[in-house]
Structure formats: C-alpha cells, structure tokens
Amino acid sequence: MSTPQAMLPAVRRPGTIMAALIATLVSAAAGVAAAITVFAGGTNMVKSLLEDPAVQARLGLSDDLLKTAQDLGGDLYQQVLDQAYATLSARAVFGAVLAVLLLVFAVLALGAALWARILITVVGLVAVSLQLLVVTDVATSSMKLFGLLVVASTVVAIVLWWLPANGRYAKAAARLPHA
Numbered sequence: 316m317s318t319p320q321a322m323l324p325a326v327r328r329p330g331t332i333m334a335a336l337i338a339t340l341v342s343a344a345a346g347v348a349a350a351i352t353v354f355a356g357g358t359n360m361v362k363s364l365l366e367d368p369a370v371q372a373r374l375g376l377s378d379d380l381l382k383t384a385q386d387l388g389g390d391l392y393q394q395v396l397d398q399a400y401a402t403l404s405a406r407a408v409f410g411a412v413l414a415v416l417l418l419v420f421a422v423l424a425l426g427a428a429l430w431a432r433i434l435i436t437v438v439g440l441v442a443v444s445l446q447l448l449v450v451t452d453v454a455t456s457s458m459k460l461f462g463l464l465v466v467a468s469t470v471v472a473i474v475l476w477w478l479p480a481n482g483r484y485a486k487a488a489a490r491l492p493h494a
Contacts, residue, residue, distance in 0.1 A: 326487045332427060335475035339421035339435065342468040346414030346442060349449070349461035353407035360455060361399045370453050399453075406449060410465075413442040417469070424476060427485035432476045439469045 353360070364370050371377055385392045416438045424431035446462040446469075454462070475481075 326484065326491060328425070329478075329480040329484050331475055331478045331480050332425060332484065335472050335478075335481070336421050336425065338468050338472035338475055339417055339439075342439070342442065342465050342472055343414040343418040343421075345461045345464040345468060346410045346417070346446075349446070349458055349465065350407035350411040350414075352455065352457050352461065353403050356455065358393075358396045358400045361396050361403070364399075364453055364455065365396075373453065403454075406445065410442065410445055410449070413438055413445065414465075417442060417472075421472075426488055427476075427481040429482075429485065432481070435476055436473050439473050443469050 356363075365374075365376070365381060366378075371381070381392075384395070417435065420431055420434045420438060424435055443466050446465040450459050450462040450466070
C-alpha cells in the first residue's frame with residue numbers, strides 16, 4: 316500500500332539554492348551589461364581607447380605613430396579600428412551567449428539536479444575565463460568592472476551550487492513520487 320502524497324513530508328528547498336540563483340543572476344546581468352557597453356561604444360570606443368596613453372604604451376604605440384597612420388591612410392586606420400571593434404564585439408557576443416546559458420541552466424538547476432549544476436559549472440568556468448581575458452586586455456573601465464563582477468559572482472555561484480545542502484535536497488526531492 317502506498318502512502319498518499321498529501322501525507323509525505325514536503326522537502327524544503329534550501330536557501331543556498333536561492334543564493335546560488337541570485338549570484339548566477341548577477342553574473343548573467345553583468346555579462347549582458349558588458350556586452351551592451353561594447354555595442355553602445357562602437358568604433359568610437361576603440362578610438363578613445365587608442366587615445367589613452369596607458370593603452371598606447373601597452374600596444375607599443377604613440378600619438379605620433381597614430382597621427383602618422385591617420386595621415387597616411389584614413390582607410391587603413393579605419394580598418395584597424397574596425398578590426399579592433401570586431402574583436403571586442405566577438406567577445407561581447409560570446410559573453411552574452413554565456414550569460415544567457417548561465418541564466419537558463421540556473422533556472423533548470425532550481426531542483427538541484429546534478430546535470431544542471433555540472434552545466435552551470437562548465438559554462439561558468441568558460442565565462443570566467445573569457446572575462447579574465449577582457450579584464451587583462453585592452454578594455455574600457457566599465458568593461459573591466461563588469462568583467463570583474465562576472466568573475467566574482469560566477470565563482471560565488473559555482474561554490475553555492477555545490478554546497479552539500481543542495482545535494483541533499485536533490486536526493487530527497489528525487490525520492491518523492493512524481494505526480
């Protein structure tokens with residue numbers, strides 16, 4: 316004889332799952348914000364980056380060299396700007412896709428399923444790697460800020476998703492009969 320479902324004890328979702336979800340949401344929002352920063356800035360953002368003395372020194376450029384490049388061929392200079400913007404845009408698109416994937420997998424992981432937590436971990440580590448590249452490469456201060464926020468919140472989220480309470484919750488929820 317089976318026990319009626321109403322008599323079975325309810326399994327409470329631990330607060331660590333909601334904390335992990337919030338950390339993942341922060342990561343996804345910061346990833347999308349970083350992408351928006353790139354698209355809103357366009358090639359003008361690249362021009363302003365190239366005018367920064369710190370960026371010039373890092374790239375081995377100078378104001379004189381950039382001025383000469385502009386004077387010799389405006390089209391050539393524009394191609395350089397377009398190529399740099401294309402690189403930043405590709406990173407932004409990849410970052411936005413990773414942010415959406417993190418969001419989707421986080422919603423799917425509300426039941427603390429092992430496969431969903433594994434996917435969050437893998438996608439999260441790729442997102443962290445990408446944002447570390449952005450932070451350590453030539454980028455605006457807002458791109459670096461959002462990148463650091465993605466790194467920090469994703470690391471926190473990954474740790475929270477793997478806390479023992481979540482595993483116990485997943486096992487307890489799996490033992491309950493499904494309606």
